[in-house]
Amino acid sequence: MKDIETRFVRAAEAGNEVSRMLETKKIRLDICAKIPGSPGKPPTARFVSALRVCCNRENILNQETAQNISKVVTWKRSVSSLSSSSKSPLTAAMITDDVGDSNSDFVEQFAMVSGSHSSTLDRLHAWERKLHDEIKASEHVRKTYDEKCNLLRRQFARGLNAQLIDKTRAVVKDLHSRVSVAIQAVDAISKRIEKIRDEELQPQLVELIQGLIRMWKAMLECHHKQFITISLAYHVKSSTMVQQGEHHRRAAAHLWNELDCFSSSFRIWVTAHKSYVESLNAWLQKCVLQPAQDRRRRKRKVSFPPRHALSPPIFVLCRDWLAMMESQSLPTDELCKSIKEVMQLLRGSFDHPADHQDKTTTESQSRNESQECGMLENNEQEVSGSVEAVEGLQSKLTTVLDRLTKFSEASLKHYEELKQNYEIARDDYQTGRSNAHLV
Template sequence: MKDIEIRFMRAAEAGNEVSRMLETKKIRLDICAKIPGSPGKPPTARFVSALRVCFNRENILNQETAQHVSKVVTWKRSVSSLSSSSKSPLTAAMITDDVGDSNSDFVEQFAMVSGSHSSTLDRLHAWERKLHDEIKASEHVRKTYDEKCNLLRHQFARGLNAQLIDKTRAIVKDLHSRVSVAIQAVDAISKRIEKIRDEELQPQLVELIQGLIRMWKTMLECHHKQFIIISLAYHVKSVTTVQQGEHHHRAATHLWNELDCFSSSFKIWVTAHKSYVESLNAWLQKCVLQPAQDRWRRKRKVSFPPRHALSPPIFVLCRDWLTMMESQSLPTDELCKSIKEVVQLLRGSFDHQADHQNKMTTESHLRNESQECGMLENNEQEVSGSVEAVEGLQSKLTTVLDRLTKFSEASLKHYEELKQNYEMSRDDYKMGRSNAHLV
């Protein structure tokens, strides 16, 4: 059992790299415990906190007031450490405000060569808000411009005073200039977003996938060795004395609590992971104008880019990533079912022990010679039942480790294929752009 425990610790440590990439040290621990089950939270926050729950549940202890909830992420990076796309008037003020804060509840730790992932997402959100405001303002100006153009045509048609027409024409000319400026501003912001997307977000997603590949490789190795160990122990069938008493009960209770926590945290992790990828892909879909659809195709779900289209690699990456998460090819349900069976077995064992203890207490005042013989028989039955329970638990744990091994193997395979498809799309995209420049 010690070898199995050590392998579990190593498997947990395998997630530390991904956890650092997602900057979980910047997430308030008391908030982490609340975010996973809270509706309306950003998918990235749910994903990060779910990782934190999975790998470091014992650290989530503090429960403070909610007055600090609004400030979850802090930037402690100097402006010089940021990429060129982040050195803009819009973000400089935001960075300056946060750099001066040295709240001890936050820890600076990130491990991506391409920069801070959370900061990139925050700046993309800020630029998207700026783009939304610019478009909303330009629409108002455009509406006023159309109204004045109609008024000018109406004045021409009615042959009104030339001075009045000149006044309206001057207003139309001014509005036209404002519309042109607004279009240029929208175009500049859009290019800024594309620059951050292609030069920061895309490399960060690639790094994240590479980290997940390394994580699942280690987990596959650990869980496979655990499965071998427990399988050999199960087939040897070495009969040992069944441990009873308070120590055995505490160990079983601890195992029950940990498995129950692992099951719920695993489900949260899978849900948050899928939500994170769905949000990325949905945002990318909003970055492009979807092609017009025929009437008979309107009911079909069309995603950009089509398989045959030459598109920026990040679109292909997120599309394939989402397809992987929605394909049901990962044995998630089988793993959750096997864990649930172990939890139910332990719960049944606790209920049986409680019933037996109550029965012994009730009958304690009726002890006599004949009853003592009956108690010996009951004790033999109890030991026999305990042996069967241990063997049943060993069988169920063997199934859990087998499912963990298969899940790790399937995850590793999918992420390696995802990386390979991305590299192919990246090379095709570079070649296509080179050919376009030559033409």
């Protein structure tokens, strides 16, 4: 059991790198209460929070006080508002020194070579909001411009005073200039968003994929060795009587609570992970003009880019990532089911311990000397039942570790394929752009 426990600690530590990439120390949440019941929380925050729960839960529970847990999401705006210059490790270190005095709990140096992921998402959101405001304002100017153009045409048709026509014409020219400026502003903001998307967000997602590959590779090794250990221990028969005392019941209850927290956190992590990728892919779909569809094919959903189209690699990456999450090829349900079976078995160990103990004590006191043979037989049955219960628990735990191994193996395989597909799309895109420049 000590070896299995050590492997669990190593598996948890395998997620520390991804946790640092996502800058989880910038976020403080009530893990048990606020994650499940927070429908308005952004998908990125849910993903980061749930990932921290699954990968680093033990350290959180040991280090966080009740005051820190009760805090809501807090972002360091001074860090999030940085430009792409935040990629420099020296700059990051200076930032840490500047804001470290205010509240060190919320500060962590960037773990990504390509810069702060949360800062990139925050600045993309700010630029998108500015783009929305510019388009909204330009639409109002454009509407006024169209109205004045119609008015000018009517004045010409009616042959009104030349002075009045010149006045309207001046207004139209001014509005036309404002529309041109608005179009240039929208174009500049759009190019800025594309620059951040291609030069910052895309490398960060690639780094995240690589970090997840390393994480699942380490977890696969840990869970596989755990499975081998418990499988070998399953064949070792012990003749020692299994104690069914208070210590056993407390251990069973503690294990049940840990499995319950792990199961719920795992489901939250999977859901938040999928929501995170869905949000990225949905945003990318809004960045392009969807191709015209044939009327006969309107019912079929067409996503950009099509498989045969030459598109920026980030589109292919997020499209395939989302397809992986929606394919249900990961044995998520099987793993959760095996954990639930262990919890049901443990529940029977501490549901009614007091009544069972009182009943056993009363029966043992009421027996007389003439029932010694029957008492010995009952004791043997109790010992046999205890051994069977332990063997049943061992069998269920073996199944859980087997499912954990298979889940880690499937995740590693999918992320390696995702990385390979991205590299192919990147090379094709670079080759296509080079050929286009030559033409």
